[in-house]
Amino acid sequence: MKTLIAEDDPSSALLLSAALAPYATECHHAPDGAAALELYKCSHAAGDPYRLVCLDVQMPVMDGFAALALIRGHESSLDTARRAKVVMVTALTNDAKAAEAFRLQCDAYLVKPYRAQDIHRLLDELGLLDGDA
Numbered sequence: 005m006k007t008l009i010a011e012d013d014p015s016s017a018l019l020l021s022a023a024l025a026p027y028a029t030e031c032h033h034a035p036d037g038a039a040a041l042e043l044y045k046c047s048h049a050a051g052d053p054y055r056l057v058c059l060d061v062q063m064p065v066m067d068g069f070a071a072l073a074l075i076r077g078h079e080s081s082l083d084t085a086r087r088a089k090v091v092m093v094t095a096l097t098n099d100a101k102a103a104e105a106f107r108l109q110c111d112a113y114l115v116k117p118y119r120a121q122d123i124h125r126l127l128d129e130l131g132l133l134d135g136d137a
Contacts, residue, residue: 005027005029006055007027007055016093035064048078048082068094072090072092076109090111096115
């Protein structure tokens with residue numbers, strides 16, 4: 005499963021990459037939402053789109069909410085039925101922010117700190133462990 009992680013904190017990106025390592029065939033990192041959006045668009049243009057995108061909620065340049073809205077907008081403009089699974093990742097529990105993320109069509113909301121079994125469960129719930137990833 006080709007994966008994109010947008011996270012401005014290098015240690016958090018490394019931890020998430022390590023947690024996803026047993027499942028991800030490729031794992032790329034972007035330091036903010038704007039860089040993530042560019043990587044996302046390039047992956048589609050190359051015919052090798054990401055299956056999983058993890059967006060930190062708070063990032064410089066472009067936050068996770070703006071990136072999510074633009075990713076979903078880009079997907080809508082494409083002639084494809086398959087869209088990426090998007091997980092919003094945050095250190096803060098905030099019901100209003102979670103509701104906003106789901107309104108923008110995220111697939112899951114992950115609160116730090118998380119454990120390896122949380123990642124496994126989440127990927128299973130998203131249908132990314134069934135071999136179709």
